[in-house]
Amino acid sequence: MTDKSESSLARMLSVLDLFSDHQLSWTAEAITEALQMSLPTGYRYVKMLTDAGLLQRAADAHYTLGPRIIVLDHYIRMGDPVLQHGVSLMQELVEQTGLDCVISCLYGQQVLDTHREFGTAKATLSYGRGRPRPLFFGAAPKAILSCFASAQLHRVFDEHQDEIAQAGLPTDWSEFRKYYGAIRKAGHYFSNGELEPNLAALAVPLLKADDTLLGAISLVSTVSRMAVIDLPKLTQLLTRTAQEITTRIP
Structure with a gap:
């Protein structure tokens, strides 16, 4: 993996770090603004994370953390x-x-x-x-x-x-x-x-x-x-x- 692709992956995964007790849902636009990335890049990251089950679409064009995280938590407990x-x-x-x-x-x-x-x-x-x-x-x-x-x-x-x-x-x-x-x-x-x-x-x-x-x-x-x-x-x-x-x- 090149340095560029590693950096891109790290930035994509940083989307997950935005979620907290204080903000449980985000729009794609708010994500791109918070992480200071271009709108096309933000939309691409959100789509990839949604396809992977790490995000899911909620009401009013918001996204929440996805069901894949629950599955991973099960494996964490087991391991x-x-x-x-x-x-x-x-x-x-x-x-x-x-x-x-x-x-x-x-x-x-x-x-x-x-x-x-x-x-x-x-x-x-x-x-x-x-x-x-x-x-x-x-x-x-x-x-x-x-x-x-x-x-x-x-x-x-x-x-x-x-x-x-x-x-x-x-x-x-x-x-x-x-x-x-x-x-x-x-x-x-x-x-x-x-x-x-x-x-x-x-x-x-x-x-x-x-x-x-x-x-x-x-x-x-x-x-x-x-x-x-x-x-x-x-x-x-x-x-x-x-x-x-x-x-x-x-």
């Missing part, structure tokens, strides 16, 4: 080694605790929940599978970031200064590194009303023996329910489950 080896252990954890159990993974610099097992009292989460979570709020993202190598964490620090300040985290690199270093040393992070006021979560990183970071596993419940739970005992239980998942993955 995810963390889910292949972890779902049964998550179910055991839910049976033992009655709490919701969530797996979260890192894609680039986005933290996404990939699977959730519901406990006896379902916690209402604003974030679910596929919806990017804030990088600096909540138990799972902090457990994941705590396992970054120094250079990788420094890139995150450099690229997200405003978000770090808004989250009330240290804006000095040395203090920022120490903050996540403390979480790494503890081996877990407890969030109490941090991301959503009524929810608390305990997260442990999914870290293999060779320091390969696979994501995080969390137990989630309401703040009031979590307040009467033996947190050290829960941490031990969650840590053992995380270790069992990572040792099962080749």
Whole structure:
């Protein structure tokens, strides 16, 4: 594939990046304007993506994401080694605790929940599978970031200064590194009303023996329910489950 065709493919796929919680449908004209491309090119990209099932025609000449993405999501679930080896252990954890159990993974610099097992009292989460979570709020993202190598964490620090300040985290690199270093040393992070006021979560990183970071596993419940739970005992239980998942993955 030539550089020109690679560039063209990347621009076509960037159409999919336009879709968000804030804008779920686009016209072809709006797509071309947003991506600053010619109208014929925009129409061609939209047609190709529609033919591939990645977009579909909706009302009023708008386009939404297409059914092919649902099919691909099914294959992602089936092929995810963390889910292949972890779902049964998550179910055991839910049976033992009655709490919701969530797996979260890192894609680039986005933290996404990939699977959730519901406990006896379902916690209402604003974030679910596929919806990017804030990088600096909540138990799972902090457990994941705590396992970054120094250079990788420094890139995150450099690229997200405003978000770090808004989250009330240290804006000095040395203090920022120490903050996540403390979480790494503890081996877990407890969030109490941090991301959503009524929810608390305990997260442990999914870290293999060779320091390969696979994501995080969390137990989630309401703040009031979590307040009467033996947190050290829960941490031990969650840590053992995380270790069992990572040792099962080749």
